Amino acid sequence: MRTRRSWAHPLTGVAAALVLVLAGCGGDGEGDASPTPTGSAGDAVPAERCRANRDAGPITYVTGYQYQASASILDPVAAKALGYFDEVCLDVTLQPGTGETAQNAQLVAAGTAQISSMSGQSDVIVNVANGVDVTAVATFGHVPIATLMTEPSVTDLKQLDGTTLGQKGALPVAIDGMLRAAGVDVASITQVVVGYDPSVLVRGQVQSLTGYKSNEPLTLAARGDTVKQWNPEDYGVPGSIATTIVNPAFLAEHRSAVEDFLRAQLRAYTYCETHGAECVGYAADLAQTGYDEDHNEQVWKTEHDLVDSSLPAGEVLGQIGVESMRSEADFLLARGQIEAVPDLAAVTDTTVVPALYDETGELRWPVR
Template sequence: MRTHLVRSGLAALSTVAITFAAAACGSSSGSTTTASTGSAISAARCAQNKAAGTVTYLSGYQFQSSASILEYVAASKLGYFDDLCLKVKLVPGSGDTAQNTKLLAGGQASVAAVSEQDVIQARANGIDIEGISSYSDAGLDILMTNPGTTALTQLNGAVVGDKGAMPVSVRAMLVKAGVSWNSLKVVKEGYDPTVLTRGQGGLKALTGFISNEPNQLAAAGHKVTVWQPVTYGIPSSLGAMAVNPAFAKAHPTAVQDVLRAALHAYDYCTTHVAQCVGYAADLSGVTYDKKLNAAIWTTETKVVSDNPTPGRPLGGIDPANITKLTDMLHTYSVIPASVTDQDTAGWFDDSAVEAVYNGTELIWPAP
C-alpha cells in the first residue's frame, strides 16, 4: 500500500525495532460499554482466543485515523477485544510497507494493514503473508491538478510530481485517459502539497492520497481538482488487512474475532468520529491534528461507502479485483510474468470475514 500519510519521511529500521520493543500499546480494559472480560462469548471460544496469546496488530502508519487503523484503536479502547477474550497489542507502523510485510511474515506482527496490491507484490518476492479482508476495490492514490485542468490529456508534456515512486494505479489512469506517458516529466516532490498550487518548477500535477493532501489544501483555502483511478475502472483496495499465515492456521477464531471487533468498531466510529479520533490522539501525543485526522477518517469511509465491494459484506474480498490487480501489475512489470492469476488468487482468503457475518449482518458478539 502506498501509504496515505501525514508525514515528513519514513522511519528507519532501527526505529521500527524500538517501536516494537517500547511503544506498543495493549488493549484497553477501561471500556464503559462492556461487562467483564470475555463475557460476550462462550467459555470454549474464550479459551481458544486466549490460547492465541498476544495478537500484535501493526498499523500502516502510526495511529493516523485511516480505515484499517482507527477502528482497531477504537476496538481496543472500547473494550471490544476484551469482550472476545483477545489480548491485542497495537503497534504503530513506520509507513514503510515493505518493512511491514517482512515484520508480518517474520511473526513480529500477527495482523497488519496491507493493501491487496502489496500482498501480491510481497508474495511475488517470496514474503509469506496472506490477505484476509478489504473494504473496497477503490484506492486512496490520486492525482491532483489545479482547477484549470479539465481533462487529463491536457497533461501531455507536463511536469508531474510524485513522492519518489509513481503509483501504478495513477499511471494506469493516465494511460487509460489517453495521456502519452513518455511525454511526461516525472519529478520527485516532498510532502508539501502547496508546490502544486504555487506551480513550483512548472508543476502541473501531483500525486497524493484522497484523504490527505486535498484536505490539507482545502483547510488552507486552496482549490484543486482530484482525479481518482477508480472512476477510470483502475483496480486498487482500501482498508485491506493481511495476516501471518502460520498464526491464522493455528488460531482461526482469534483472526475471526480480531476482524469482528474491528468491523464492530468501524460501525461505531462512523457515527462517533470525534470520540474515536480522540482515542488515536491519546496514543499519539499533543502534536496529533484531530481536525485533519477526522477529515481523513470521514473521507476514507465515504470512499468505502461510495465504492462497496460488489456482492460482498464490508471486509469481503472481490476475486475479480485480485485478477485485475494482477493484470495491471503485469502490464507495468511490477511482478514477474511467471506469477499467474491462480497464484495470486491463492494468496487471499476471506473465510475469516465470511465467518463473522450472517448474510450482510455482522454477528456481534461471537457465537
C-alpha cells in the first residue's frame, strides 16, 4: 500500500517466473505482483484495452532535465527498459528535456509531445496562468526541491543581510519566500549569477548559494565540504516535486493510454526503490557519455526519500489534488509571480492516479 508511512520501504521486486507465453494483446495470466523485467507485450492489459492503447499511437514523453535520475525521469526510463510500457501496449519515446520547463509545457500544449514532466506544480500554474493549455494529472513529491546553502557558521538567515547570494539566473520564488518569512532584508543582498560549480560557496566567493536538495549539496558532500541547508518548507513555504502534464485533447481521446503510462511509471518507481543502481544504469545507457552514475544514484535516493517522506496521509503515490495546487498558486500570487490564480479544477484531473490503485492502495497490475 503506497500511503504515507514512517517506516522503511519493504523489499519489492521479488523474483517470480511468469508462465505466460503470449502473442499479441491481452494475455490471461495473473503475472507477478512485484515489478520484474520479464513481461511480454500485452501481458498487463486485456485485449480490448491493449488495442485502445495501440490506437493512441506513438507517445512522446519529455523529461525534466536530460536523463538525470530524478523522480519522473528515472522511473519512465526504467519503465521503458523493463518492458512495462510494452506490457500495457504503449509505444513510448523518451525525449530528454533541457531543463526549460516552459518549453516542455509548450511542446505538450502543441501536441508535439503528449506527456511531460515539470519540476513541480508551481511550474504548471505559472505556465497555465500564461495561457499554456496543459492538464496536470500527477505529482510525486509534496515539498519544495529548492534549498539555500550557507557555511555552517550561519545560524540565522538574518546574518545574510548585506552579503552576496549566488543564483542561476533568478532567485527561486521558494527561496525568496523563505528569506522574507525569516525577516531577511532581501533588498540588501547582492545577487550574482554563478555557474554550476557549488564550490563558489566554500571558497567564499558568495555567502549563500541557491540549489536543489538532490544536486549541489550532494556534490559538495562528495568533495568533503560541509555546508548548512536552509529549506523553504521549514518556513511554511509550499512546494512540490515532479508534476506530470498531458495534452488535454490527448487525455480526452486516449484516457486509457494516459492511465497506463502512469501505471507503468508508478510500477517502475517501485522497482527502482530497491534496484536504484540498475535503474540508474538504464539512464546511463541513454545518456551514453559523461554520465556520473555514483552521483545520480545519490540524486535518486535523495528525491525518492523526499517523495516518500512528503506523501500526504491517506494519499497514494502520484496523487494530485486541487487544494495542494491552490496553496502553491496562492503563494505565487502573493509573491507576484502570477497576476491571478487560474481555474485549477479545470486544468487538474485529480481522478487519474487514484483509479490506478485498488481499495487497499495497491497499484493494479495487471489490469483485469
